[in-house]
Amino acid sequence: MRRRERHDEFPDRRWRDRLSVIGLVALAANLTFRLIVDGFDAWLYALISAALVSLWIVHLVRRRRRQDARDSGTAPDDVPAMERRILKGGPPPEDPRQREAMAALVESRQRLLRRNRWWAFPLMILIFFGASVLWFVSGSVAAGSWTLALAVAFLGWLTWFNLRFDRRLTQMRHRLR
Incomplete structure:
Protein backbone atom coordinates (compact mmCIF):
# COMPACT_ATOMS: atom_id res chain seq x y z
CA MET A 1 0.00 0.00 0.00
CA ARG A 2 2.93 2.31 0.68
CA ARG A 3 4.04 2.08 -2.95
CA ARG A 4 0.63 3.25 -4.18
CA GLU A 5 0.79 6.28 -1.91
CA ARG A 6 4.23 7.19 -3.18
CA HIS A 7 3.10 6.60 -6.75
CA ASP A 8 0.41 9.23 -6.34
CA GLU A 9 2.79 11.91 -5.08
CA PHE A 10 3.18 13.45 -8.53
CA PRO A 11 -0.24 13.04 -10.16
CA ASP A 12 0.75 14.85 -13.37
CA ARG A 13 1.12 11.61 -15.33
CA ARG A 14 0.39 11.59 -19.03
CA TRP A 15 -0.27 8.85 -21.55
CA ARG A 16 2.97 9.62 -23.40
CA ASP A 17 4.97 8.74 -20.29
CA ARG A 18 3.93 5.10 -20.46
CA LEU A 19 6.61 2.69 -21.62
CA SER A 20 4.22 1.01 -24.05
CA VAL A 21 3.59 4.33 -25.83
CA ILE A 22 7.32 5.06 -25.95
CA GLY A 23 7.92 1.60 -27.42
CA LEU A 24 5.19 1.96 -30.05
CA VAL A 25 6.43 5.39 -31.13
CA ALA A 26 9.99 4.07 -31.38
CA LEU A 27 8.73 1.07 -33.37
CA ALA A 28 6.75 3.22 -35.79
CA ALA A 29 9.56 5.74 -36.31
CA ASN A 30 12.22 3.10 -36.81
CA LEU A 31 10.01 0.97 -39.06
CA THR A 32 9.21 3.99 -41.23
CA PHE A 33 12.88 4.93 -41.46
CA ARG A 34 13.93 1.36 -42.30
CA LEU A 35 11.28 1.02 -45.00
CA ILE A 36 12.32 4.31 -46.59
CA VAL A 37 16.03 3.45 -46.52
CA ASP A 38 15.89 -0.27 -47.34
CA GLY A 39 12.75 -0.34 -49.48
CA PHE A 40 9.48 -2.17 -49.02
CA ASP A 41 10.97 -5.45 -50.22
CA ALA A 42 12.88 -5.75 -46.94
CA TRP A 43 9.77 -5.34 -44.77
CA LEU A 44 10.51 -8.39 -42.59
CA TYR A 45 14.06 -7.23 -41.85
CA ALA A 46 12.74 -3.71 -41.19
CA LEU A 47 10.08 -5.01 -38.80
CA ILE A 48 12.47 -7.24 -36.85
CA SER A 49 15.18 -4.60 -36.55
CA ALA A 50 12.65 -1.90 -35.61
CA ALA A 51 11.18 -4.18 -32.94
CA LEU A 52 14.63 -4.86 -31.49
CA VAL A 53 15.53 -1.17 -31.47
CA SER A 54 12.24 -0.23 -29.81
CA LEU A 55 12.78 -2.88 -27.13
CA TRP A 56 16.26 -1.48 -26.52
CA ILE A 57 14.89 2.08 -26.24
CA VAL A 58 12.22 0.97 -23.77
CA HIS A 59 14.90 -0.85 -21.77
CA LEU A 60 17.07 2.28 -21.65
CA VAL A 61 14.16 4.53 -20.62
CA ARG A 62 13.07 2.07 -17.95
CA ARG A 63 16.59 1.73 -16.57
CA ARG A 64 17.02 5.52 -16.48
CA ARG A 65 13.70 5.99 -14.69
CA ARG A 66 14.63 3.36 -12.11
CA GLN A 67 17.97 5.03 -11.50
CA ASP A 68 16.32 8.45 -11.17
CA ALA A 69 13.69 6.99 -8.84
CA ARG A 70 16.40 5.42 -6.71
CA ASP A 71 18.30 8.73 -6.58
CA SER A 72 15.23 10.76 -5.70
CA GLY A 73 13.43 8.27 -3.46
CA THR A 74 10.21 8.16 -5.46
CA ALA A 75 8.43 5.73 -7.80
CA PRO A 76 9.77 5.33 -11.39
CA ASP A 77 6.41 6.41 -12.83
CA ASP A 78 6.67 9.76 -11.02
CA VAL A 79 9.99 10.74 -12.63
CA PRO A 80 8.54 12.12 -15.92
CA ALA A 81 6.15 14.41 -14.02
CA MET A 82 9.02 15.75 -11.94
CA GLU A 83 11.10 16.29 -15.10
CA ARG A 84 8.27 18.22 -16.73
CA ARG A 85 7.91 20.40 -13.67
CA ILE A 86 11.64 21.12 -13.72
CA LEU A 87 11.79 21.86 -17.44
CA LYS A 88 8.70 24.05 -17.52
Whole structure:
Protein backbone atom coordinates (compact mmCIF):
# COMPACT_ATOMS: atom_id res chain seq x y z
CA MET A 1 0.00 0.00 0.00
CA ARG A 2 2.93 2.31 0.68
CA ARG A 3 4.04 2.08 -2.95
CA ARG A 4 0.63 3.25 -4.18
CA GLU A 5 0.79 6.28 -1.91
CA ARG A 6 4.23 7.19 -3.18
CA HIS A 7 3.10 6.60 -6.75
CA ASP A 8 0.41 9.23 -6.34
CA GLU A 9 2.79 11.91 -5.08
CA PHE A 10 3.18 13.45 -8.53
CA PRO A 11 -0.24 13.04 -10.16
CA ASP A 12 0.75 14.85 -13.37
CA ARG A 13 1.12 11.61 -15.33
CA ARG A 14 0.39 11.59 -19.03
CA TRP A 15 -0.27 8.85 -21.55
CA ARG A 16 2.97 9.62 -23.40
CA ASP A 17 4.97 8.74 -20.29
CA ARG A 18 3.93 5.10 -20.46
CA LEU A 19 6.61 2.69 -21.62
CA SER A 20 4.22 1.01 -24.05
CA VAL A 21 3.59 4.33 -25.83
CA ILE A 22 7.32 5.06 -25.95
CA GLY A 23 7.92 1.60 -27.42
CA LEU A 24 5.19 1.96 -30.05
CA VAL A 25 6.43 5.39 -31.13
CA ALA A 26 9.99 4.07 -31.38
CA LEU A 27 8.73 1.07 -33.37
CA ALA A 28 6.75 3.22 -35.79
CA ALA A 29 9.56 5.74 -36.31
CA ASN A 30 12.22 3.10 -36.81
CA LEU A 31 10.01 0.97 -39.06
CA THR A 32 9.21 3.99 -41.23
CA PHE A 33 12.88 4.93 -41.46
CA ARG A 34 13.93 1.36 -42.30
CA LEU A 35 11.28 1.02 -45.00
CA ILE A 36 12.32 4.31 -46.59
CA VAL A 37 16.03 3.45 -46.52
CA ASP A 38 15.89 -0.27 -47.34
CA GLY A 39 12.75 -0.34 -49.48
CA PHE A 40 9.48 -2.17 -49.02
CA ASP A 41 10.97 -5.45 -50.22
CA ALA A 42 12.88 -5.75 -46.94
CA TRP A 43 9.77 -5.34 -44.77
CA LEU A 44 10.51 -8.39 -42.59
CA TYR A 45 14.06 -7.23 -41.85
CA ALA A 46 12.74 -3.71 -41.19
CA LEU A 47 10.08 -5.01 -38.80
CA ILE A 48 12.47 -7.24 -36.85
CA SER A 49 15.18 -4.60 -36.55
CA ALA A 50 12.65 -1.90 -35.61
CA ALA A 51 11.18 -4.18 -32.94
CA LEU A 52 14.63 -4.86 -31.49
CA VAL A 53 15.53 -1.17 -31.47
CA SER A 54 12.24 -0.23 -29.81
CA LEU A 55 12.78 -2.88 -27.13
CA TRP A 56 16.26 -1.48 -26.52
CA ILE A 57 14.89 2.08 -26.24
CA VAL A 58 12.22 0.97 -23.77
CA HIS A 59 14.90 -0.85 -21.77
CA LEU A 60 17.07 2.28 -21.65
CA VAL A 61 14.16 4.53 -20.62
CA ARG A 62 13.07 2.07 -17.95
CA ARG A 63 16.59 1.73 -16.57
CA ARG A 64 17.02 5.52 -16.48
CA ARG A 65 13.70 5.99 -14.69
CA ARG A 66 14.63 3.36 -12.11
CA GLN A 67 17.97 5.03 -11.50
CA ASP A 68 16.32 8.45 -11.17
CA ALA A 69 13.69 6.99 -8.84
CA ARG A 70 16.40 5.42 -6.71
CA ASP A 71 18.30 8.73 -6.58
CA SER A 72 15.23 10.76 -5.70
CA GLY A 73 13.43 8.27 -3.46
CA THR A 74 10.21 8.16 -5.46
CA ALA A 75 8.43 5.73 -7.80
CA PRO A 76 9.77 5.33 -11.39
CA ASP A 77 6.41 6.41 -12.83
CA ASP A 78 6.67 9.76 -11.02
CA VAL A 79 9.99 10.74 -12.63
CA PRO A 80 8.54 12.12 -15.92
CA ALA A 81 6.15 14.41 -14.02
CA MET A 82 9.02 15.75 -11.94
CA GLU A 83 11.10 16.29 -15.10
CA ARG A 84 8.27 18.22 -16.73
CA ARG A 85 7.91 20.40 -13.67
CA ILE A 86 11.64 21.12 -13.72
CA LEU A 87 11.79 21.86 -17.44
CA LYS A 88 8.70 24.05 -17.52
CA GLY A 89 9.98 26.08 -14.61
CA GLY A 90 6.81 25.76 -12.62
CA PRO A 91 6.54 26.36 -8.91
CA PRO A 92 8.10 23.75 -6.63
CA PRO A 93 5.75 21.34 -4.87
CA GLU A 94 4.29 22.32 -1.51
CA ASP A 95 4.61 18.92 0.14
CA PRO A 96 7.98 18.53 1.93
CA ARG A 97 8.42 14.93 0.69
CA GLN A 98 7.83 16.01 -2.90
CA ARG A 99 10.25 18.91 -2.49
CA GLU A 100 12.87 16.56 -1.09
CA ALA A 101 12.40 14.08 -3.96
CA MET A 102 12.59 16.84 -6.55
CA ALA A 103 15.68 18.35 -4.94
CA ALA A 104 17.38 14.95 -5.04
CA LEU A 105 16.46 14.52 -8.72
CA VAL A 106 17.76 18.00 -9.55
CA GLU A 107 21.01 17.30 -7.73
CA SER A 108 21.46 13.95 -9.47
CA ARG A 109 20.71 15.33 -12.93
CA GLN A 110 22.99 18.31 -12.52
CA ARG A 111 25.82 16.13 -11.24
CA LEU A 112 25.50 13.79 -14.25
CA LEU A 113 25.20 16.69 -16.69
CA ARG A 114 28.34 18.38 -15.43
CA ARG A 115 30.31 15.16 -14.98
CA ASN A 116 29.81 13.99 -18.57
CA ARG A 117 30.18 17.37 -20.21
CA TRP A 118 33.99 17.36 -20.26
CA TRP A 119 34.29 14.26 -22.46
CA ALA A 120 31.00 14.14 -24.38
CA PHE A 121 31.31 17.43 -26.26
CA PRO A 122 34.92 16.92 -27.42
CA LEU A 123 34.06 13.38 -28.54
CA MET A 124 31.06 14.60 -30.56
CA ILE A 125 33.13 17.41 -32.07
CA LEU A 126 35.75 14.86 -33.09
CA ILE A 127 33.16 12.52 -34.61
CA PHE A 128 31.12 15.13 -36.51
CA PHE A 129 33.95 17.30 -37.74
CA GLY A 130 36.12 14.23 -38.38
CA ALA A 131 33.42 12.83 -40.67
CA SER A 132 33.32 16.13 -42.51
CA VAL A 133 37.10 16.16 -42.92
CA LEU A 134 37.01 12.58 -44.22
CA TRP A 135 34.44 13.57 -46.84
CA PHE A 136 36.59 16.51 -47.93
CA VAL A 137 39.73 14.35 -48.07
CA SER A 138 37.94 11.72 -50.16
CA GLY A 139 37.10 14.42 -52.71
CA SER A 140 33.38 14.82 -52.07
CA VAL A 141 33.02 18.53 -51.43
CA ALA A 142 29.21 18.43 -51.44
CA ALA A 143 29.00 15.66 -48.83
CA GLY A 144 31.72 17.32 -46.75
CA SER A 145 29.90 20.65 -46.86
CA TRP A 146 26.57 19.08 -45.88
CA THR A 147 28.21 17.12 -43.07
CA LEU A 148 29.98 20.25 -41.84
CA ALA A 149 26.77 22.29 -41.91
CA LEU A 150 24.85 19.57 -40.07
CA ALA A 151 27.67 19.23 -37.53
CA VAL A 152 27.67 22.96 -36.79
CA ALA A 153 23.86 23.06 -36.53
CA PHE A 154 23.60 19.96 -34.35
CA LEU A 155 26.45 20.88 -32.00
CA GLY A 156 25.11 24.43 -31.71
CA TRP A 157 21.68 23.11 -30.80
CA LEU A 158 23.17 20.59 -28.38
CA THR A 159 25.23 23.27 -26.64
CA TRP A 160 22.19 25.56 -26.34
CA PHE A 161 20.03 22.70 -25.01
CA ASN A 162 22.69 21.64 -22.50
CA LEU A 163 23.15 25.16 -21.15
CA ARG A 164 19.38 25.71 -21.02
CA PHE A 165 18.83 22.46 -19.11
CA ASP A 166 21.63 23.30 -16.68
CA ARG A 167 20.11 26.76 -16.13
CA ARG A 168 16.65 25.28 -15.48
CA LEU A 169 18.10 22.81 -13.00
CA THR A 170 19.91 25.63 -11.20
CA GLN A 171 16.73 27.74 -11.10
CA MET A 172 14.73 24.85 -9.66
CA ARG A 173 17.44 24.19 -7.08
CA HIS A 174 17.21 27.83 -5.93
CA ARG A 175 13.40 27.66 -5.79
CA LEU A 176 13.53 24.49 -3.71
CA ARG A 177 15.70 26.11 -1.05
